[in-house]
Amino acid sequence: MTALSRQKIGGVLARQGILIAFVVFMVGFAMANQRFIAVDNVFGVIRSSAILGVMALGVTFVVIGGNLDLSVGSMMSFSTIVVLDLHDKVGPALAIPLMFAMTLALGAFIGFLVGYLKLNSLIVTLGMLSAIHGLTLTWSGGKNMDIADKEGTWFAIFGQSSALGIPMPILIFALLAVVLSVLLSKTPFGRKVYAVGGNGTAATFSGIPRARVVFMTYVLSAFCVATAGLMQASRSMGSQNTVGQGLELEVLAAVILGGASLLGGSGTVFKTVIGVLILGFIQNGLLLVGLEFYVQYVVTWVIIILAVWLDIAAKRGRLWSPIA
């Protein structure tokens, strides 16, 4: 085998590493436990990953655009609490659009700060994490929110029903993934997001309205968060104020696992979905072989580091970093 072809194989391994790891992982667990690939188990895993997944779809756009979003977890708590509260006050048909409007307004505010005022996205969304949490607590007075009449409402369809034998959360996740994948890879807007994240200065000089594109990625992310909040509220019909706490970093882990670079300009919706599924199946696989839920944290840690390391090692052509 010549050096060239070996390098090529190495390149393919590194580029598609996440997919290959996923397959190896699935086969391994399936051999260890037959139940792992039973249809109901697979559906169960995707269903429970769907909320995280929907949020990750939006964050993918933000990250490709070269920014971060740490506020999605606390924003999700906000939309869950708001929609549950409004449900009993104005009815579900009005509560849902109102909640979407408010969440989108928050996303637009962040988009304005990061896009038009060009403030650092890490700090802005860190601030908003805290601010939105405060907003949620003020709204609810710190109390849990519950729908009073759980039987007499159609609100449960987003989280608990199923169509064509497929649970609704999976359908929503899949539909959103397809739509956003087309938006990102087939439309001018998608190309602009890549351009802005890849090289903002060059994008500006080519006449791409950088501020507006960044603004739109945050609005899109807020839309996904609102959808996730709706699914969460509908699934549990009641919620604590901290339901989304910590999710922002898990979402980011899924996006990074999918291979999106934090520097922006790379990543796809499909790969993010793979990242989400890997996290979900790891959790499930470890539980099925009888390990406690927290073992997945350690496994996730190792996988994230390995995935990103192999990715950049392939790009620079050597395994170890050149840092002196």
Add this chain to the structure above:
Amino acid sequence: MTSQTRKDLFKQGAIWAFIAAELVFFSVAGEFLSVSDKAFMDFDNMLLLLKQSAPIGIIAVGMTVIMINGNIDLSVGATFALSAIVLLDSMTWPVFAGLGDWVIPVSWLLALLTGCVLGAINGLIVWKTGVDAFIVTLGSMLGYRGLVFMYNGEQPTSNLNWTLVDFAEAQVLSLHTATWFLLVVTLLIWLLMTKTVHGRNAYGIGNNREAAVNAGIRVGPHFLWNFILIGFLAALSAVVFYSESGSVNPNDGMLYELWAITAVVLGGTKLSGGYGSIISTLGGVIAIQLLRKGLGHIGADTETVNLVIGLILIAVLFLDRQLNRKGKEELKI
């Protein structure tokens, strides 16, 4: 005095001016709104405030060093929790049964060592793989938290040692033990960053890594030492806090990284690296704690604290950008 140093002085003074404004505001507003009959600027109240600032403050000082480097550490909360567990649990190990109260320094050492090792793991990965510190520590934030849970399941780890509690609650020159730790750490790290080669290198690397490499600074080991330092400080923070409380939940320390980063940014340190001051970080920590206490004092809901701190953080970022607009580098759109 050049305009540059004047600007620096202005920026370093800004956080203290903010603290003064908070003090005045809460004292005046407290006269009309307060639910308690005590004045806000009460001496004991201020002493308590310093003591309560210590756990986040000690971590924030370390975070400043990391951020001056242009890195970030999201795993400090988990490091804090794991060190706390080692501290409390090791005191009950049968090996140390014969030591009596001499077990305390041994446990302290073990806890601090845990912090150093966890920091070193982060530092080694950053150095050797070249993966961005944000991702490395995001991963280890999850991983270390997993280790915390694996140690004792979902049970709290408790062990109250009265000698230790007496030590932690002692007041020397009316300052609490925790406050002394915070002040000494701040002083030492300030000396490190302003008077030593290591500190000068830290600013140099954060400012322009390429240039630092060309100047012969070994960036990798430098990062490693700084990550060991913040691991040590996260453990020290745990040692100071849990010596008194004596019980640690597996979820303790969550979001500490975000509080620490907030304090550091309020203190004016740049995320991009190369600029920042340890003393201003102390100011940032005190400002946040004042805000918490002050809002409670004037009878605002504790919930509003999160809202106010978040908005202040964004406002500081905005003002900082407006004051520092360079013009020539900025692209007009």
